[in-house]
Amino acid sequence: xxxxxxxxxxxxxxxxxxxxxxxxxxxxxxxxxxxxxxxxxxxxxxxxxxxxxxxxxxxxxxxxxxxxxxxxxxxxxxxxxxxxxxxxxxxxxxxxxxxxxxxxxxxxxxxxxxxxxxxxxxxxxxxxxxxxxxxxxxxxxxxxxxxxxxxxxxxxxxxxxxxxxxxxxxxxxxxxxxxxxxxxxxxxxxxxxxxxxxxxxxxxxxxxxxxxxxxxxxxxxxxxxxxxxxxxxxxxxxxxxxxxxxxxxxxxxxxxxxxxxxxxxxxxxxxxxxxxxxxxxxxxxxxxxxxxxxxxxxxxxxxxxxxxxxxxxxxxxxxxxxxxxxxxxxxxxxxxxxxxxxxxxxxxxxxxxx
Amino acid sequence: xxxxxxxxxxxxxxxxxxxxxxxxxxxxxxxxxxxxxxxxxxxxxxxxxxxxxxxxxxxxxxxxxxxxxxxxxxxxxxxxxxxxxxxxxxxxxxxxxxxxxxxxxxxxxxxxxxxxxxxxxxxxxxxxxxxxxxxxxxxxxxxxxxxxxxxxxxxxxxxxxxxxxxxxxxxxxxxxxxxxxxxxxxxxxxxxxxxxxxxxxxxxxxxxxxxxxxxxxxxxxxxxxxxxxxxxxxxxxxxxxxxxxxxxxxxxxxxxxxxxxxxxxxxxxxxxxxxxxxxxxxxxxxxxxxxxxxxxxxxxxxxxxxxxxxxxxxxxxxxxxxxxxxxxxxxxxxxxxxxxxxxxxxxxxxxxxx
Numbered sequence: 001x002x003x004x005x006x007x008x009x010x011x012x013x014x015x016x017x018x019x020x021x022x023x024x025x026x027x028x029x030x031x032x033x034x035x036x037x038x039x040x041x042x043x044x045x046x047x048x049x050x051x052x053x054x055x056x057x058x059x060x061x062x063x064x065x066x067x068x069x070x071x072x073x074x075x076x077x078x079x080x081x082x083x084x085x086x087x088x089x090x091x092x093x094x095x096x097x098x099x100x101x102x103x104x105x106x107x108x109x110x111x112x113x114x115x116x117x118x119x120x121x122x123x124x125x126x127x128x129x130x131x132x133x134x135x136x137x138x139x140x141x142x143x144x145x146x147x148x149x150x151x152x153x154x155x156x157x158x159x160x161x162x163x164x165x166x167x168x169x170x171x172x173x174x175x176x177x178x179x180x181x182x183x184x185x186x187x188x189x190x191x192x193x194x195x196x197x198x199x200x201x202x203x204x205x206x207x208x209x210x211x212x213x214x215x216x217x218x219x220x221x222x223x224x225x226x227x228x229x230x231x232x233x234x235x236x237x238x239x240x241x242x243x244x245x246x247x248x249x250x251x252x253x254x255x256x257x258x259x260x261x262x263x264x265x266x267x268x269x270x271x272x273x274x275x276x277x278x279x280x281x282x283x284x285x286x287x288x289x290x291x292x293x294x295x296x297x298x299x300x301x302x303x304x305x306x307x308x309x310x311x312x313x314x315x316x317x318x319x320x321x322x323x324x325x326x327x328x329x330x331x332x333x334x335x336x337x338x339x340x341x342x343x344x345x346x347x348x349x350x351x352x353x354x
Numbered sequence: 355x356x357x358x359x360x361x362x363x364x365x366x367x368x369x370x371x372x373x374x375x376x377x378x379x380x381x382x383x384x385x386x387x388x389x390x391x392x393x394x395x396x397x398x399x400x401x402x403x404x405x406x407x408x409x410x411x412x413x414x415x416x417x418x419x420x421x422x423x424x425x426x427x428x429x430x431x432x433x434x435x436x437x438x439x440x441x442x443x444x445x446x447x448x449x450x451x452x453x454x455x456x457x458x459x460x461x462x463x464x465x466x467x468x469x470x471x472x473x474x475x476x477x478x479x480x481x482x483x484x485x486x487x488x489x490x491x492x493x494x495x496x497x498x499x500x501x502x503x504x505x506x507x508x509x510x511x512x513x514x515x516x517x518x519x520x521x522x523x524x525x526x527x528x529x530x531x532x533x534x535x536x537x538x539x540x541x542x543x544x545x546x547x548x549x550x551x552x553x554x555x556x557x558x559x560x561x562x563x564x565x566x567x568x569x570x571x572x573x574x575x576x577x578x579x580x581x582x583x584x585x586x587x588x589x590x591x592x593x594x595x596x597x598x599x600x601x602x603x604x605x606x607x608x609x610x611x612x613x614x615x616x617x618x619x620x621x622x623x624x625x626x627x628x629x630x631x632x633x634x635x636x637x638x639x640x641x642x643x644x645x646x647x648x649x650x651x652x653x654x655x656x657x658x659x660x661x662x663x664x665x666x667x668x669x670x671x672x673x674x675x676x677x678x679x680x681x682x683x684x685x686x687x688x689x690x691x692x693x694x695x696x697x698x699x700x701x702x703x704x705x706x707x708x
Binding site: 076078081111135148149153156166176200230231235240245246249272273276283290294297305306 | 626
């Protein structure tokens, strides 16, 4: 695959300028762009700048509001319910995370339910912020139907990503971020973007047959991770993110790649103030010990290192900020076209030709 | 497999009498026995009465205290930390769940961290109680090392079960309860108990080779569900249940089948009062709708029904309470021997010979 490697900050600036041209306030635009560029740096291009095109289409159609002004539906102290009013998912989520941390400082734990939001990028981008504030961060969301309920052959269950992050002591944050499909739908879009085929364990086509064609998989049905367990987890994430928050759920939720329909997705954010449970120093000492013991086990054949969850992304982000972010040609072309349409100068200078 | 089907209440009475003979207070003993018998009714004998023998051995050795008196380490309003002081896991967990619900009533959300507890039976038994109180129940625990960290070949990661339950509207509760291994370790014990072999995808033996022998699997290493995702989930459950609560973690946690060592396991309990987020009636209406939509999808070939998570157990429990609980001969023999040793009359009358 050919493409270019560009400096991360320049890429954020370009993305932000394109969003500003569509009415998104400058600080908000920079945050959204950073959330996408960071996913590219982590090596998750499925959730990276290739999504900017989708966001712009939704802003243009008016189904995502450029100026995000969440409404407080209910404020119960340790629990808050926000209505995202169809604003930008990243911005509604940033407000929710800040509120959850604030309430955790007061009560030990804080919960913020967000209804009628939009796609927020990666879940880990947000739980990492909560971890950086010294809390345990938990975030669930629901997405458009991607899987059949176990034993069915019609999609009602989203991939419904969820993430848990904590501080990592002397390391970067410890972070889990998974979709409950065998693979994230975005990885199939990335394969489509790259023109690659996919393993036949990822999805069945619309007739129910396993497929290696990413386009047939997108039109077909993803399989859950871990069989019925993945179905169960994803169902519960929809209950938490959609049913409980008062947002859309099941087939009511629309994906970010649909340009002209309201998303309906919801999020549940929980922050736990570590200082109010155990004390931060003690937690850091213990997590350092857990990481050290985990990384010191004998290795399986062909393996060079055991990683704690999130470690690979921690390293990749450090490398990306220093050395630049790789973008495939197709994404570069899309960005160029978005920039031209928005009247924004397209000034990406490759850090290195790949 | 031969065995007998016995009335559930008689089985609970027998289990309780055996525990009382070892110093467990009567109400506590009945609760512990009910938690095991209920698992048998659900069709999860791996977590059923076959474990009573293990509990008795631990009570006799003095590593599990018969009279459970948790100490409140910290009371921060919405968050509480308890030290189980090596008491019976079920009793420490019952206190923690009641406290979490009480704090959720006051603050909208309540969290109780429990350190130095013991095995508590199934996680679902406890989250169902929280759901019955009108709350979302979330419970995590950590167990003795069962898996290698991804890429390693030495056990440091437990199966670390976790459960989420909510009320199910006009249905029984909606319940997720999973271990992060491909299978629960208890299923391998159940296969051993029944003299059956296991699929070769469940575990590797101590040399790293996949095995169909349950004994070799118990001595070997379980594989996580969903590959590296299962490793990540289980690692985080150890962070929440062990590192954050101030309890044991990783290789410090000892399994309930070890008769003479302190458990060191911890639990994290969260309750969310649905009435403080959305209102119970609205939640019930929405979950009924989600269940109806889930159960009405077209079925895959050979499938007779789609179930919501927990539905199979809801039905099995109803049937078990009406028709009795099946016990394999080996478990019956163990119970008889426990009863004789404890000087308790063994009076199980089969409801039906199987």
